[in-house]
Amino acid sequence: MDFLLKWIEPKNQIDESRKQFSDADLKKMIVPLFIEQLLLMVVGLADTMMVSHAGEATVSGVSLDTMLYTIFIYMFTALGTGGAVIVSQYIGRGDRRNADLAASDVFQISFVFSVICLVLMLTGGRGLLGLLYGSVDAEVMQACRTYLWIVTLSFPANAVYNAGTALYRSMGKTNITMRVSMAMNLVNIVGNAIGIFVLKAGAAGVAWPTTISWYFAAVIMTYLCFNKKNTVSINLKDIMTPNGEMAKRILRVAVPNGIENGLFQAAKVVLGSLIATFGTAQIAANGIGQTIWSLSATAVGCMSPIFITVIGRMIGAGDEEAADYYLWKLMRITTLFTFVWNILILCLLPLILPLYDISEETRHLLIIIVIIHNAFCGTIGAFFGPMSAGFRAAGDIRFTMLASIF
Numbered sequence: 156m157d158f159l160l161k162w163i164e165p166k167n168q169i170d171e172s173r174k175q176f177s178d179a180d181l182k183k184m185i186v187p188l189f190i191e192q193l194l195l196m197v198v199g200l201a202d203t204m205m206v207s208h209a210g211e212a213t214v215s216g217v218s219l220d221t222m223l224y225t226i227f228i229y230m231f232t233a234l235g236t237g238g239a240v241i242v243s244q245y246i247g248r249g250d251r252r253n254a255d256l257a258a259s260d261v262f263q264i265s266f267v268f269s270v271i272c273l274v275l276m277l278t279g280g281r282g283l284l285g286l287l288y289g290s291v292d293a294e295v296m297q298a299c300r301t302y303l304w305i306v307t308l309s310f311p312a313n314a315v316y317n318a319g320t321a322l323y324r325s326m327g328k329t330n331i332t333m334r335v336s337m338a339m340n341l342v343n344i345v346g347n348a349i350g351i352f353v354l355k356a357g358a359a360g361v362a363w364p365t366t367i368s369w370y371f372a373a374v375i376m377t378y379l380c381f382n383k384k385n386t387v388s389i390n391l392k393d394i395m396t397p398n399g400e401m402a403k404r405i406l407r408v409a410v411p412n413g414i415e416n417g418l419f420q421a422a423k424v425v426l427g428s429l430i431a432t433f434g435t436a437q438i439a440a441n442g443i444g445q446t447i448w449s450l451s452a453t454a455v456g457c458m459s460p461i462f463i464t465v466i467g468r469m470i471g472a473g474d475e476e477a478a479d480y481y482l483w484k485l486m487r488i489t490t491l492f493t494f495v496w497n498i499l500i501l502c503l504l505p506l507i508l509p510l511y512d513i514s515e516e517t518r519h520l521l522i523i524i525v526i527i528h529n530a531f532c533g534t535i536g537a538f539f540g541p542m543s544a545g546f547r548a549a550g551d552i553r554f555t556m557l558a559s560i561f
Contacts, residue, residue, distance in 0.1 A: 163491065165483040173477045176465050180327070181488070184464065187333035188324070189457040194333075196450040198340040204510050205351045206361055213357050214513075215435050216298025218442020219288050224306055227272055230413045231314040234265045235321030237409025239463050240548050241401075242325040242387055247471020251387070253401075258380065259393030260401045261318045264409075269314035276307040290432050298358040305362035312366075312373035319376025324460040325467070326386045331379065339372035408547055415543070439513060440520035447500070447507065447521075448528045454496040458489045459544040466548040482545045489541045497529045 206214050238261030245254035276283075284299050291299070316339075320332045343364050350360025380389045430441050462485055469478035504525060508518055 163484060163487040165480055165487070167480060167483075169477050169480045173474060174480075175468060175472075175477070176481065181461065181465075181485075184324075184327050184329045184461055185457065185488075187329040188460060189453065191329070191333040191336040192453045192457040193450075194336055194340050196446070196453050198344050201344050201347070204512075205347050206358075208512050209351055209355075209357050209360070210294075212292060212294040212435060213298045214442055215291070215295045215438035216358055217302050217361060218438060218445065219291070219295070220284075220299050220302045220306070221442065222445070223283070223287070224303065227276075227310060228313060228317075230272070231265060231269060231310075231317045232321075233413035233415075234268065234314065234405070234409045235261060235317040236412050236460075236463065236544075236547065237261070237405040237407070238264075238318060239321040239325040239460070240408045240467050241404050242322060243464050243467025243548065244471035246325065246386060247468035248473075254387045255390065256393055256398060256401055257405065258322050258387050259389040260398055260405055261321065262315060262377070262380070262389055263394045263397070264402060264405060265314040265318040266311055269310040273307060273310040276303070276310070280304065280307060291438070292435060295435065295438070302358040302362045305359060306365055309366040309369040312369040316369060316373040316376050319373070319380050321460075322380055322387060322389070323376075325464055327464055328385075329460075332376075335372055335375050335379075338375070339368045342371050343368035412547060436514060436517045437520060440517045440524065443511060443513070443517075444521050444524040444528070447504075447525050451497050451500045451525075451529050454493040455489065455541060458485065458492065458541045461485060462541050462545040463548045466545045470548065478548075485541065485545070501526070501529055 206217055238257055241257045242254050242261075245251075245257060280303050281300060284296065284303065288296065288299060320335075323329070323332050346364025346367060347361055350356045350364055354360055356363075379385075382388055430437050462482070465481045465485065466478045469475070469481060504522070508521065511518070511521075513521075
């Protein structure tokens, strides 16, 4: 253990007085965030396991929709991230008023943008599905349409929830977001069990619990964000009053981040449209595989917000040398964490696969694609994802966007 603690320390040290985040502080932020991300992924696994009992056509339809739906989640997350960067920098400067204003603006922008997305998908979603997945079986397409229509209704809640969690993470209160996530996932998984096994509702039995759980979590996070005792809080007056200058600052980070994440997910949607021409077994294997991939990426996913909080504070305080120190320290932690976690997932794969009610062909394909992903993409993601978050927190947003496009 002493060896690992020494290894994660960068060669270029700074004075102890400039280290605003001790190892214990980092641990307090990382552990709850990892548990939160892990629970989210475990619930995703449980969802696909339960959906598999509704038939491979339903699994295929839900998985194709999930790839498309995730684009919007990434965009809502990007808005929250943009706000978290600005809020973290204001916290570092000790500017409470502008931190509150930025937090309120994130809620305003996120909600307005989500409503626009909601209207666009309700009016054009059916045509988009036909364009992307027109070659799938009729049963798969019906599952796609049912699932997408229902989860689209969750867009405003999803956006507001992401704004709230981003705000709390910028304050370093990841234990709060972990608890809210636990409650949300409990609502989701119980609802899925009822929808699939009791009501036999197929795709709708998964979609409605997802939508309800997002609104449940959004209400809680919004209520918590109004708490004036927090380091940062929101207020109704600022939410209702547009602030062009603050919105520009937030969008300056959020838009490139949204493009970066959106392009990555859009590529997966295009890939999904190609896989849709292969057959139901391939679609199901890809859909379940993505859930397991997401589980593998939990280590990376939980570290990115830590980069934003820590480095954003250092930049806000005007200490670029400390920001550089924490960037490399957090990169070392992420690398070690990701390597160990991906090995563990591969070891657990023989125990996970029997839980799915799928054909032997689907199972065989699933093993191949999970091994490929963990061996290559998981390793690359350990570097690119968190480091790009660190660059965004430092204000270097164009480089990460261009690297992602490349």
